[in-house]
Amino acid sequence: MKKLLFVITASTLAFASCKEETPKNGSGKFTADLVNNPASAEGVDKATLSELPTMDFDDTTHNFGNMQEGEVVTYDFDFKNNGKTPLIISSAKGSCGCTAPDFPRDPVKPGETGKITVKFNSAGKPNHQEKSVTIVTNSAKGTHMLYIKADVTPGKADPNVISTTLNTETHKQY
Numbered sequence: 001m002k003k004l005l006f007v008i009t010a011s012t013l014a015f016a017s018c019k020e021e022t023p024k025n026g027s028g029k030f031t032a033d034l035v036n037n038p039a040s041a042e043g044v045d046k047a048t049l050s051e052l053p054t055m056d057f058d059d060t061t062h063n064f065g066n067m068q069e070g071e072v073v074t075y076d077f078d079f080k081n082n083g084k085t086p087l088i089i090s091s092a093k094g095s096c097g098c099t100a101p102d103f104p105r106d107p108v109k110p111g112e113t114g115k116i117t118v119k120f121n122s123a124g125k126p127n128h129q130e131k132s133v134t135i136v137t138n139s140a141k142g143t144h145m146l147y148i149k150a151d152v153t154p155g156k157a158d159p160n161v162i163s164t165t166l167n168t169e170t171h172k173q174y
Contacts, residue, residue, distance in 0.1 A: 052140040053083035053110065062118075064150040070123045076115045077146050081108045088138045092116060098123070099131040099148065118148055126154035 062075045081087040086107035094100055102117040118133055133146040 051084045053081045053085050053087035053108070053138060055087055055089075055135070055137055055139045055141065055144050056080050056082050057144070057146075060145065061147040061149070064120065064148065066151050066153065067122055069126050069152050069154050071152075072119060072121045072123075073150070074117055074119045075148065076117050078113060078115050080113045081110055083139065084110055086110070087114075090136045090138070092133055092135045094118070095132045095134075098125055099133060101133045101135075101146075103135065116146060118146060120148055120150060122150065122152045126152050128152075 057077055057079045060077065062077070064073050064075070067073060086109050088107050089103045089105075092101040092103040098121045100119045100121075102119070104114045108114045116133065116135065120129075120131065122129070129148075129150045129152055131148050133148075135144040135146065136142070137144065
């Protein structure tokens with residue numbers, strides 16, 4: 001509960017200073033009306049909480065399986081905003097420099113889908129690897145976690161294999 005309150009408060013402070021309407025040119029500035037804080041000194045307003053966006057993933061873990069050291073792979077984690085207000089992703093961070101997430105910079109409207117693309121560079125990462133991505137949003141949950149795994153065979157990658165891109169539509173491993 002304290003985490004949720006912190007994330008919502010931080011989001012409110014971050015976006016409350018914006019004075020422009022949400023631009024269509026992708027400048028990244030949002031209006032404060034996109035942030036709705038259900039927590040106050042008097043408790044949590046359940047009606048406001050039910051209005052918050054969601055970030056619902058098809059899956060939150062992907063196993064790349066066996067790969068050669070030095071190989072770079074990517075995976076798309078698809079999600080949907082099943083909430084009633086726009087979803088804002090304020091940050092996405094990998095647990096290591098070898099894990100780089102890319103995320104939508106514009107609000108994801110209710111009913112719309114998006115994807116977090118996670119790139120893993122296995123250079124200098126031999127053996128079994130488990131990495132995470134932390135995503136901070138204005139959703140009811142606030143912070144979301146994604147996980148990737150790989151078994152990296154030590155040595156150089158095949159020069160003919162530069163990268164592999166996988167997504168939830170063409171490849172799922174459980």
